Amino acid sequence: MAKIEIESHLAPRRISAQPHLHQRAAEIQAYGTVNRLLPLELEEPVRLEITSQLNQLLADTMTLRDLYKKSHWQTAGPTFYQLHLLFDKHFDEQAELVDSIAERIQLLGGVSIAMAHDVAETTHIERPPRGREEAPFQISRLLDAHQVIISETRKMAGRATQLGDDGSNDLLISEVLRTNELQVWFLSEHLVDVPLVKAEEPQSERRDF
Numbered sequence: 304m305a306k307i308e309i310e311s312h313l314a315p316r317r318i319s320a321q322p323h324l325h326q327r328a329a330e331i332q333a334y335g336t337v338n339r340l341l342p343l344e345l346e347e348p349v350r351l352e353i354t355s356q357l358n359q360l361l362a363d364t365m366t367l368r369d370l371y372k373k374s375h376w377q378t379a380g381p382t383f384y385q386l387h388l389l390f391d392k393h394f395d396e397q398a399e400l401v402d403s404i405a406e407r408i409q410l411l412g413g414v415s416i417a418m419a420h421d422v423a424e425t426t427h428i429e430r431p432p433r434g435r436e437e438a439p440f441q442i443s444r445l446l447d448a449h450q451v452i453i454s455e456t457r458k459m460a461g462r463a464t465q466l467g468d469d470g471s472n473d474l475l476i477s478e479v480l481r482t483n484e485l486q487v488w489f490l491s492e493h494l495v496d497v498p499l500v501k502a503e504e505p506q507s508e509r510r511d512f
């Protein structure tokens with residue numbers, strides 16, 4: 304007669320080197336919620352509002368980060384080398400911001416947006432074409448994306464202070480805003496139309512600015 308083993312929580316666990324593959328389970332926390340009780344001295348409604356806003360900023364920052372990599376790969380022309388390096392440097396800095404924002408959302412008890420399809424549905428940044436664009440157009444597109452993020456960041460920072468969330472305000476101002484402002488400067492100087500080799504001779508006293 305075959306021996307039938309009855310599995311129960313009382314049965315001893317059999318030791319095995321076999322990994323448990325293809326597992327599926329329900330979520331342990333839904334997107335858009337926060338843990339109710341955390342010893343942060345920030346009430347649940349405050350953390351709910353801040354994490355929701357930070358998720359918008361996260362989706363936009365992930366989009367800008369990826370726009371930099373697209374530009375890094377696809378740029379062309381006599382400034383290729385310089386732009387190729389600059390775009391990758393900015394990509395790295397945006398990737399650091401992504402991590403800081405995502406981890407801020409988690410520590411506030413929320414759930415960070417993470418996957419590309421969710422980010423694509425959420426971002427406020429205009430979708431670029433799959434193909435290549437001229438360098439000035441790439442730079443202009445990146446500047447527009449920065450403007451979206453800077454505008455959101457300023458509003459969110461003010462709201463965080465209003466709600467007593469100084470930690471989020473600090474992240475938004477010291478890291479997100481300052482990094483984006485600096486990158487805007489480095490980009491926008493590339494769109495100034497000045498002669499490369501020979502300075503223009505003055506025509507008259509009149510200046511066009």
Ligand SMILES: [Fe+2]
Binds near residue numbers: 391
């Ligand atoms: Fe690369």
